[in-house]
Amino acid sequence: MSANLAPVVASEPSNVTGYRSFRLGKFELSRDAYFVSVRWPAKGAKRSHQMPADAFLRACMRDVAWNFFYGWVNFDSVIGTRNHYGKVDFYAGTFNGALKEAGVDYLEQFDSGHIMATFKAILRDWVNEGFDPFAAPVETGTAFGPKQGDNIAAIERTRIATQRMPGLPGDSPLRDDMPVNRAFADVAQDEPEIHAEPGFEGELHAFSLFKYLSRSDVTWNPSVTAVCKASLACPTTEEFILPIFHGNDRVEWLVQLSDEIVWDVGDKNTGAPRARVTMKAGDVAAMPADIRHQGYSTKRSMLYVWENVTPGLPQRYETGELSPYPVDF
Amino acid sequence: MSQVHTVFGSITDYTKGSIELVSGEARHYVFSNMFEVAARSQPYERVVVARNMEYVQEVLRAEGVSPWFACSHDEFALCMDGEVTVDFIKMKAPPDPAKNGAVLAGDLPEGARMGHVKLKRGHQVLLGAGNAYRFTATRTGVLMQQTVLGDLSVQKWREICFI
Numbered sequence: 497m498s499a500n501l502a503p504v505v506a507s508e509p510s511n512v513t514g515y516r517s518f519r520l521g522k523f524e525l526s527r528d529a530y531f532v533s534v535r536w537p538a539k540g541a542k543r544s545h546q547m548p549a550d551a552f553l554r555a556c557m558r559d560v561a562w563n564f565f566y567g568w569v570n571f572d573s574v575i576g577t578r579n580h581y582g583k584v585d586f587y588a589g590t591f592n593g594a595l596k597e598a599g600v601d602y603l604e605q606f607d608s609g610h611i612m613a614t615f616k617a618i619l620r621d622w623v624n625e626g627f628d629p630f631a632a633p634v635e636t637g638t639a640f641g642p643k644q645g646d647n648i649a650a651i652e653r654t655r656i657a658t659q660r661m662p663g664l665p666g667d668s669p670l671r672d673d674m675p676v677n678r679a680f681a682d683v684a685q686d687e688p689e690i691h692a693e694p695g696f697e698g699e700l701h702a703f704s705l706f707k708y709l710s711r712s713d714v715t716w717n718p719s720v721t722a723v724c725k726a727s728l729a730c731p732t733t734e735e736f737i738l739p740i741f742h743g744n745d746r747v748e749w750l751v752q753l754s755d756e757i758v759w760d761v762g763d764k765n766t767g768a769p770r771a772r773v774t775m776k777a778g779d780v781a782a783m784p785a786d787i788r789h790q791g792y793s794t795k796r797s798m799l800y801v802w803e804n805v806t807p808g809l810p811q812r813y814e815t816g817e818l819s820p821y822p823v824d825f
Numbered sequence: 826m827s828q829v830h831t832v833f834g835s836i837t838d839y840t841k842g843s844i845e846l847v848s849g850e851a852r853h854y855v856f857s858n859m860f861e862v863a864a865r866s867q868p869y870e871r872v873v874v875a876r877n878m879e880y881v882q883e884v885l886r887a888e889g890v891s892p893w894f895a896c897s898h899d900e901f902a903l904c905m906d907g908e909v910t911v912d913f914i915k916m917k918a919p920p921d922p923a924k925n926g927a928v929l930a931g932d933l934p935e936g937a938r939m940g941h942v943k944l945k946r947g948h949q950v951l952l953g954a955g956n957a958y959r960f961t962a963t964r965t966g967v968l969m970q971q972t973v974l975g976d977l978s979v980q981k982w983r984e985i986c987f988i
Contacts, residue, residue: 661951684946684947689943691943695937696913724898747877755831776839776840778859780855780859802877821855
C-alpha cells in the first residue's frame with residue numbers, strides 16, 4: 497500500500513449506536529441498527545440513500561474480497577463501484593436510469609488503495625460478532641442492532657488465488673480439512689484414482705472439484721481452480737442472493753454444475769430489466785459485456801464462473817472493438 | 826430439516842433451463858445444455874459450448890475409446906457424467922508451442938507411458954502441456970474441457986443454443 501495513501505476518515509463511535517461514520521471524498525456513510533445511509537452532493541443539495549445493513553455489508557464484503565472485481569459492483573440499484581484497475585469509482589445514481597436522468601447522481605474516483613482501506617475499516621466496524629457476510633442467511637447471526645463486538649476472522653477471507661490447479665505442489669490447497677456443507681451432505685467425497693508409472697509420480701494430477709466445492713464455507717465467492725493462459729475457471733457455491741448486481745466490463749460465462757440459479761439481467765448503464773435466465777444443471781450461458789446480472793439460488797448450488805483476464809479487455813469492449821456478445825450466429 | 830438432494834444432470838437425465846426476455850435476443854446469452862449437446866454428439870466430438878475470444882469450453886461425449894490427443898498448453902477436463910479413464914504418454918515430440926488447442930497425436934504417440942487417472946462425476950484432471958492423452962469410457966459419459974480454440978473444435982451454435 498502506498499505511503500502517500502489518503503487516510504481513512506472516520507468519526508468517533510456514536511454514543512447511540514456505537515458505530516463510526518465514514519467519509520469517502522464527498523460521500524458520507526453511516527449505519528444505525530437497521531440501515532446504512534449514504535449521502536452525496538448533487539444539484540446544490542445533499543442527496544441520500546438507504547440500504548438494509550445486512551445487504552450493504554454482504555455487498556461491501558464481496559467488493560473487498562474480489563478487489564473490486566471485473567467492472568461494476570452495484571451494491572443495489574443506486575450505489576456501487578466501478579473498477580478501473582488502480583483507480584475505483586464510487587457512485588450514487590450514476591448507473592440508475594431515473595436518477596441519472598434527473599441529474600441527482602454523483603461519482604467520485606479514488607485510488608484503489610484508499611477506497612479499499614475505507615471499505616475494510618467499515619467492515620471492521622460495522623460487522624458485528626456472530627454475523628458473517630459471506631455466509632448464507634440461515635447459517636449466520638444477525639447483522640442488525642447496535643454495535644456488538646466484531647467478526648474480523650470472517651471478513652478477512654480473500655478470493656483463493658491459484659497458479660495452475662489446486663493441490664499441485666506449491667499451489668493453492670485442497671479443502672480436505674474443512675467440513676462438508678449441510679446442503680451438500682449427499683455429494684460424493686471420493687477422489688480420482690491416480691496411477692503414475694515409476695518416474696512420473698507427481699506429474700499426473702486430478703482432484704474432485706465437487707468435493708472441493710461441497711466444502712466451501714462461503715457463498716458467492718469464486719475460487720480459481722484451473723488456469724489455461726488467461727482463461728480462469730472460477731467455480732463457487734451459491735445460496736440466497738448474489739449480494740451485488742455485477743455489471744460486466746467483459747463477457748463472462750456461467751456453467752451450472754448443480755441445482756438451479758435464476759438470473760435477473762438488466763442494462764448495464766440504466767438497470768432496465770432485459771431478461772430472466774433460469775439455469776439448471778448442465779446449462780451454459782454467457783453474460784454479455786453490456787449487462788448487469790444478479791442471481792438467486794434457493795438450494796445451495798455449484799456454479800462454474802469462467803473469466804477471461806486478457807489485459808486491456810475493458811477498453812476493447814468500451815470502444816466497440818469487441819462485440820458485447822461473444823458469438824455471432 | 827428435509828433430506829438434502831443435490832441435482833446433477835446426466836446425459837440421460839437433464840432438464841434445460843429457459844430465458845424470459847424483456848428486450849434483446851435469446852441468442853445473446855448463447856444458452857445451451859451440455860448434456861443435451863453430448864446426447865446429440867458423436868463420441869469425442871469436441872463441441873464448443875462457451876467461447877471467450879480464443880478460449881473455449883468444449884463438451885465431449887465420452888463413449889468407448891477416444892483418439893490420442895495432445896496440446897502445447899495445459900488443458901483441464903471435468904467429468905460431468907460417467908466414469909472415464911485417462912491414459913497419458915510423455916511425448917517425445919510434443920506439439921508446436923505456437924499451436925493452440927488440442928490436436929490428434931496419432932495411433933500411438935512415441936514416448937513413455939506416464940500412467941492413468943480414473944475419473945468419476947465431479948472429478949477434474951490436468952491434461953498437462955505436451956502430454957498425449959486418451960479417454961476410455963466404460964459407459965457413456967460427459968466431459969467438459971477447458972482449452973483454447975483449435976483445429977478439432979466444432980462450433981455449431983445454431984444447433985445447440987436458444988435462438
